[in-house]
Amino acid sequence: MTYIPSLDMSTFVDIILLAFLLLSALAVVIMRHLFSVVMVGGVYSLLSAAFFVNLDAVDVAFTEAAVGAGVSTVLMLGALMLTARREKPVTSQHSRLPLLAVLVTGAALIYATFDMPAFGDPGSPANSYVGMDYMERTPHEIDVPNVVTAVLASYRGFDTLGEVVVVFAAGLGVLVLLGMGFTGGTAPGKDEEDQA
Amino acid sequence: MTPHLVLRVVTKTLIHPIILFAFYVQFHGDFGPGGGFQAGILFAVAFILYGLIFGLDMLKKVISPRAVQVLMALGVLLYAGVGYATLWMGGAYLDYDVLVPNDTHNAGQHYGILAVELGVGITVAAVMIGLFYAFAGRNVEISDEDW
Amino acid sequence: MSAEFVLGHYNYWIVVVLMMVGLYTVMSRGNLIKKLVGLNIFQTSVFLLYISIGKVKGATAPIEAAGEGVLYSNPLPHVLILTAIVVGVATMAVGLAIIVRIREAYGTIEEDEILAIDHKLEFGEGVNA
Numbered sequence: 302m303t304y305i306p307s308l309d310m311s312t313f314v315d316i317i318l319l320a321f322l323l324l325s326a327l328a329v330v331i332m333r334h335l336f337s338v339v340m341v342g343g344v345y346s347l348l349s350a351a352f353f354v355n356l357d358a359v360d361v362a363f364t365e366a367a368v369g370a371g372v373s374t375v376l377m378l379g380a381l382m383l384t385a386r387r388e389k390p391v392t393s394q395h396s397r398l399p400l401l402a403v404l405v406t407g408a409a410l411i412y413a414t415f416d417m418p419a420f421g422d423p424g425s426p427a428n429s430y431v432g433m434d435y436m437e438r439t440p441h442e443i444d445v446p447n448v449v450t451a452v453l454a455s456y457r458g459f460d461t462l463g464e465v466v467v468v469f470a471a472g473l474g475v476l477v478l479l480g481m482g483f484t485g486g487t488a489p490g491k492d493e494e495d496q497a
Numbered sequence: 498m499t500p501h502l503v504l505r506v507v508t509k510t511l512i513h514p515i516i517l518f519a520f521y522v523q524f525h526g527d528f529g530p531g532g533g534f535q536a537g538i539l540f541a542v543a544f545i546l547y548g549l550i551f552g553l554d555m556l557k558k559v560i561s562p563r564a565v566q567v568l569m570a571l572g573v574l575l576y577a578g579v580g581y582a583t584l585w586m587g588g589a590y591l592d593y594d595v596l597v598p599n600d601t602h603n604a605g606q607h608y609g610i611l612a613v614e615l616g617v618g619i620t621v622a623a624v625m626i627g628l629f630y631a632f633a634g635r636n637v638e639i640s641d642e643d644w
Numbered sequence: 645m646s647a648e649f650v651l652g653h654y655n656y657w658i659v660v661v662l663m664m665v666g667l668y669t670v671m672s673r674g675n676l677i678k679k680l681v682g683l684n685i686f687q688t689s690v691f692l693l694y695i696s697i698g699k700v701k702g703a704t705a706p707i708e709a710a711g712e713g714v715l716y717s718n719p720l721p722h723v724l725i726l727t728a729i730v731v732g733v734a735t736m737a738v739g740l741a742i743i744v745r746i747r748e749a750y751g752t753i754e755e756d757e758i759l760a761i762d763h764k765l766e767f768g769e770g771v772n773a
Contacts, residue, residue: 306652319658357717359530367538372732377577380740384747387676399671407664419652421701432718437561444603445527448706448719458591464727471734472624478741479631481562
């Protein structure tokens with residue numbers, strides 16, 4: 302049974318969302334006011350969350366909406382307060398070589414997509430073996446309805462432990478770099494390195 | 498007269514539903530979309546929102562930077578601890594089935610997933626609040642004319 | 645190139661273009677914050693690619709409450725990307741922290757100005773870069 306892609310409502314929404322994603326990404330490149338760049342970056346994240354809902358990845362959409370559009374925008378704005386508001390204009394000389402490199406890489410990647418199975422194909426290699434195996438085994442091995450949670454916490458528990466350690470290490474790294482400003486109840490607003 | 502009166506009032510009414518929703522997402526993650534990662538973020542967002550509107554000094558009274566640092570490590574330890582508990586009870590590392598032996602309804606798996614997700618949630622929430630402390634704690638007060 | 649082929653590969657092409665927009669921003673812009681936003685776009689485009697691959701046409705979200713005989717999308721890419729998003733924001737925060745420290749040390753976050761300062765420190769005044 303061969304799979305033939307067709308245009309239905311979900312695919313239509315998909316096409317529109319991708320067009321908006323492309324527009325906001327281009328806006329990020331063109332704009333020089335960093336506040337607007339960060340805000341459009343948040344819009345880009347929210348759009349990709351909508352895209353994930355349309356593609357049945359509800360857990361991912363949830364995370365992206367909370368992280369990408371929420372926390373990461375707040376962090377970016379916090380960093381902007383400490384750095385700069387505007388970007389220096391870029392000379393066309395500087396952008397010619399990157400443009401060439403990007404065009405060549407992009408052409409190679411698009412050429413590579415010609416061999417990929419069609420979007421939404423139930424019989425594609427990625428959707429045939431291990432992923433669907435989890436769907437079949439979860440009801441009697443783990444017995445929780447949300448298969449994503451079952452795979453995340455049980456089948457791939459080791460993997461998730463590693464990810465949590467990475468999040469922890471990244472948090473530690475930021476604390477080492479910036480300090481919490483006022484740890485240990487000493488004078489507020491005093492930087493750690495001032496005391497060192 | 499404190500500035501941003503509307504913002505303060507609206508924030509106060511928003512924080513409770515956000516935290517309640519975070520708990521729902523944390524403990525209902527096996528049945529619907531959600532889990533430790535999302536719940537941790539939501540939980541942190543409630544604190545960050547409070548810090549943004551009421552200032553860092555007020556946030557410090559709610560959750561001290563020291564507590565955040567302890568919680569960061571506690572989540573990872575809880576996750577890894579579940580692994581050691583299963584080892585100690587005679588299973589493989591993170592093999593939740595041994596938590597409730599001879600059970601036909603996979604109760605061990607359910608408890609294991611619940612504990613592990615709680616560890617994830619604690620670490621993610623604490624790290625996100627810590628990140629906010631780190632960036633905002635370095636800051637001068639934001640004035641309205643600054644933008 | 646038939647209409648079916650375009651419909652079946654449209655997602656991948658847009659993802660590649662987004663990826664290249666991000667890569668271009670990282671390579672061509674000198675502002676470090678802008679570079680990081682570009683890196684973010686690149687990263688999200690990889691997420692979009694993974695989720696696109698896991699989509700099954702006419703299927704529903706992989707939560708087994710819909711009953712028997714329902715088609716589900718592939719849950720494995722969802723798991724991989726879910727954790728990657730949270731790790732992504734944590735590592736981005738490390739990048740931002742480094743940028744904040746660079747700004748404190750150099751007084752600028754433009755790459756060429758930082759290089760000029762470094763050059764001056766190493767070879768002294770008067771020597772052109």
